[in-house]
Amino acid sequence: MFKRFKTKQINLGGVLIGGDAPISVQSMTFARTRDAKSTLEQIKRLYFAGCDIVRVAVPDYEDARALEEIKKDSPLPIVADIHFNYRLALIAAQVVDGIRINPGNIGAKSRVKEVVKACQERNLPIRIGVNSGSLEKEFDQRYGPTAKGMVESALYNIKFLEDLGFTDIKVSLKASDVPRTVEAYRMLRPLVPYPFHLGVTEAGTQFHSTIKSSIALGALLLDGIGDTLRVSMTGELEEEVRVGKAILKDSGLVKSGVNIISCPTCGRLEANLVKAVEEVEERTKHIKVPLDISVMGCVVNAIGEAKHADVAIAFGKGQGLVMRKGEVVAKLKEEDLVERFLAEVEKAAKEMKN
Numbered sequence: 001m002f003k004r005f006k007t008k009q010i011n012l013g014g015v016l017i018g019g020d021a022p023i024s025v026q027s028m029t030f031a032r033t034r035d036a037k038s039t040l041e042q043i044k045r046l047y048f049a050g051c052d053i054v055r056v057a058v059p060d061y062e063d064a065r066a067l068e069e070i071k072k073d074s075p076l077p078i079v080a081d082i083h084f085n086y087r088l089a090l091i092a093a094q095v096v097d098g099i100r101i102n103p104g105n106i107g108a109k110s111r112v113k114e115v116v117k118a119c120q121e122r123n124l125p126i127r128i129g130v131n132s133g134s135l136e137k138e139f140d141q142r143y144g145p146t147a148k149g150m151v152e153s154a155l156y157n158i159k160f161l162e163d164l165g166f167t168d169i170k171v172s173l174k175a176s177d178v179p180r181t182v183e184a185y186r187m188l189r190p191l192v193p194y195p196f197h198l199g200v201t202e203a204g205t206q207f208h209s210t211i212k213s214s215i216a217l218g219a220l221l222l223d224g225i226g227d228t229l230r231v232s233m234t235g236e237l238e239e240e241v242r243v244g245k246a247i248l249k250d251s252g253l254v255k256s257g258v259n260i261i262s263c264p265t266c267g268r269l270e271a272n273l274v275k276a277v278e279e280v281e282e283r284t285k286h287i288k289v290p291l292d293i294s295v296m297g298c299v300v301n302a303i304g305e306a307k308h309a310d311v312a313i314a315f316g317k318g319q320g321l322v323m324r325k326g327e328v329v330a331k332l333k334e335e336d337l338v339e340r341f342l343a344e345v346e347k348a349a350k351e352m353k354n
C-alpha cells in the first residue's frame with residue numbers, strides 16, 4: 001500500500017486538511033452569490049450529498065455583502081473565491097472560513113499583503129489556486145501553460161506568503177487536461193510541505209469529468225498525494241460530490257458504504273442483471289459500513305467472487321443463489337432473489353455495526 005505524503009495540517013472552519021486528516025471533498029455553488037437564498041439552498045444540497053467544504057464565487061461587492069447572510073445559515077465551511085479585486089477578499093475575510101486567491105491576478109504586492117493580514121487576524125487559511133490558463137505573465141512567457149510554469153508560479157506565490165510569515169496555505173495546480181495536472185502536482189509535491197487541493201479544472205460534462213478526474217486524482221492519490229479534492233463538472237452539484245467520494249473509496253482511501261462487484265454480462269446471461277444491479281445500488285445507498293457485495297450473472301465467476309464478498313447473488317436460468325461469505329443461504333426463483341439478497345445485506349450491515 002502506498003504511503004500518504006505527510007503535509008502540514010490546516011484548519012478550515014473546523015475541517016482539518018493535511019497531516020493525517022481524512023481527505024475532504026469540496027464543491028462550488030453556481031447560483032449568483034448575491035442571491036443568498038439560492039446559494040444557501042445549493043449549499044444545503046451539497047451538505048446532504050456528503051460534501052465537506054463549499055466554495056462560492058465573489059466577483060462583485062453585492063456578492064461579498066451577501067456572504068454574512070450565507071455564512072449564518074451554512075452547514076458547511078465556506079471558501080470565498082476571489083479574482084482581481086483584493087477589496088472583495090478583505091470583505092470576505094471578515095466572514096468566511098477560507099480564501100482562495102490567485103495572488104498573480106490580485107495585483108500589487110501591497111494588496112496581497114493586506115489580504116494576508118486580514119486572514120491572519122481570523123486564522124483563515126489561503127488556497128493558492130494556480131490555474132494553467134491564468135499564469136502570471138513572467139511564468140507564462142518563460143514556460144507557457146506547462147506543468148513547470150504552474151509549479152514555478154506556485155513556488156513564487158508560496159514564497160510570497162511565507163515571506164509575510166503566512167503558512168496556513170493549501171495549493172492547487174489545475175490544468176484542463178490530465179497529463180499536465182498530474183505532472184504539476186507530482187513535481188511540486190517534494191518541494192513544499194503544504195496540503196494539496198486536487199482537481200482537474202474545466203473538466204467538462206459529467207461523463208468526461210468523471211473520467212478525467214478519476215484518472216488524474218486516482219493517480220495522484222495512489223502516489224500518496226492529495227489532502228482535499230474537487231471534481232469539477234458541468235453537471236449536477238450532487239454528482240460532483242458523489243464522484244469525488246467514489247474516487248476516494250475506489251482508491252482504497254475511504255472505507256465506508258457498499259462496494260458493488262457486478263459482472264459486465266455476456267452471452268451466458270439468462271437474467272435481467274442490469275435492472276437487478278441498479279436496484280441493489282439504489283437500495284444500498286444508505287449503508288455506511290464497508291461491505292463487499294457481489295451481483296453476478298451466472299455461476300462461472302459468481303462462486304469465486306462470492307468467497308470474497310460479504311453477500312453475493314448468482315443468477316441462473318429462472319433461478320439463482322444468495323450467498324454469505326461463499327456459503328449458500330438460499331436457492332430461489334429469479335423474481336425473489338433481489339429481495340432476499342437485500343435482506344441479507346441489511347443483516348450483514350447490522351451485524352457489522354454491533
Ligand code: SF4
Nearest residue numbers: 263265266297298300
Ligand atoms: S458472470 Fe457469467 S454472465 Fe457474467 S460475465 Fe461472467 S460468464 Fe458472463
